[in-house]
Amino acid sequence: MIRPLPPVAPGSDCGSRCPVRDVLDCIGDKWSLLVLVSLEGGTLRFTELKRTIGDVSQRMLAQTLRSLERDGYVSRRIHATVPPRVEYTLTELGRTLLEGLLPLLSWANENHERVRGARHEYDKRAAVEG
Amino acid sequence: MIRPLPPVAPGSDCGSRCPVRDVLDCIGDKWSLLVLVSLEGGTLRFTELKRTIGDVSQRMLAQTLRSLERDGYVSRRIHATVPPRVEYTLTELGRTLLEGLLPLLSWANENHERVRGARHEYDKRAAVEG
DNA sequence: CTGAATCCTTGGCGATACTG
């Protein structure tokens, strides 16, 4: 079962430790940031999100959305139609988080070449030294 | 063996995909950010880092430092003394990364109470609804 | 002091199948 999300998260001693870790551990998984960024442009429904991200499984997308909703970053609106229609939107909290994230994202875009360069250089040295 | 850091990272198709993922996947592990933040104040040696972070194993600290060094965020200076003395320092690249990170860190500090509030409210609702 | 080697457990995640 996915739903319950064990009261306060399993093994993560939220609260007893640094706020930064508390927040980052929850959005630092494989898909959370991708979902947040995908929702930057506005409301999307489940399948649209899945298509936007591309290589995410239904299971993980659903689980990630639950987690983001639980933490108050994303709101979920259900239209009782058939077929069902569920829309996901950034909350105000989610939008401010994304704002705080932007500098990091643009840093990554501007500097990933340097990082990749450093990586290859390191590997080359390691290869020579044995 | 830890060293080789399998040329280009195992399973992470670095390069073929989004630069943001490429960078974030590498510093998004359990300890990288903590190490970077710890080095903000200046050079530290291995044991000092371990003490500063507190709950990190020797194994993971060493591994994290290798990864950060490889990506060019941290430089490693070895003093050939006995006992050995190894100092870790942020590179220019590492400092700019940390700079881009600061907004996120302060966001976490300012908003983690709201996140925790949302979490508990969500859990309460979930408990009622069964 | 600064690691590396080894062993082992955990849980994150994917694949698949099923449901309202």
Place this chain on the structure above:
DNA sequence: CAGTATCGCCAAGGATTCAG
């Protein structure tokens, strides 16, 4: 369409031990 249930892999990470 929007999920949930179940199974299984395997990489992340902790504990411990060994080494220069």
